Amino acid sequence: SAVISQKPSRDICQRGTSLTIQCQVDSQVTMMFWYRQQPGQSLTLIATANQGSEATYESGFVIDKFPISRPNLTFSTLTVSNMSPEDSSIYLCSVELSTNPSGIYNEQFFGPGTRLTVL
Amino acid sequence: RKEVEQDPGPFNVPEGATVAFNCTYSNSASQSFFWYRQDCRKEPKLLMSVYSSGNEDGRFTAQLNRASQYISLLIRDSKLSDSATYLCVVPTTGNTPLVFGKGTRLSVIA
Secondary structure, eight states: OOOEEEEOSEEEEOTTOOEEEEEEESSOOSEEEEEEEOTTOOEEEEEEEETTSOOEEOTTOOTTTSOEEEEETTEEEEEEOSOOGGGOEEEEEEEEEEOSTTOSOEEEEEOOOEEEEEO | OOSEEEOOOOEEEETTOOEEEEEEESOTTOOOEEEEEEOTTSOOEEEEEESSSEEEETTEEEEEETTTTEEEEEEOSOOGGGOEEEEEEEESSTTOSEEEOOOEEEEEEO
């Protein structure tokens, strides 16, 4: 399994400011993912962050709004830029590890999330 | 069809009941499927994976019907601690990225 920590756990921010969320994993992983979970909704993938290359963004998400860093195999950051109330959400970091002996699938483990409120 | 659709819920069941959730998916090329459990204000955690016709783990049984493109989760002898939101998860291609259903909320009542 993987132990994932996120900082901050929660924050209340003013409109127009930016917040950087940190994700730390206790083991080296190739792929890290950033998800958003809006109130009452399921998880939506924002981007996939691989070490040594640009993050891959899903439809509806752009690098200018959600810049991502992946400086090494255990750490990543997601910045929510120029925030508006619509960005209020829980942001979750996730990693993929092979836990099945036959290697058929990989399991995703999630961090505890960062609860962001934008006023 | 949406990529992943689940029973809307909520399901309110008494302790000891058997409850089943269904999930349909649109990507016929998906090879593996997952049920995640999410407790209130917590992160999702893997409950079961399904990559053949089905999988059983104690009181939990997951079944896959590829022809009809649906998976189900059966919980027998429900416990109060089973109260949570159950997320159906399907990869888009290969194993990632994952697409999450909106979840089905289960409340087990004493």
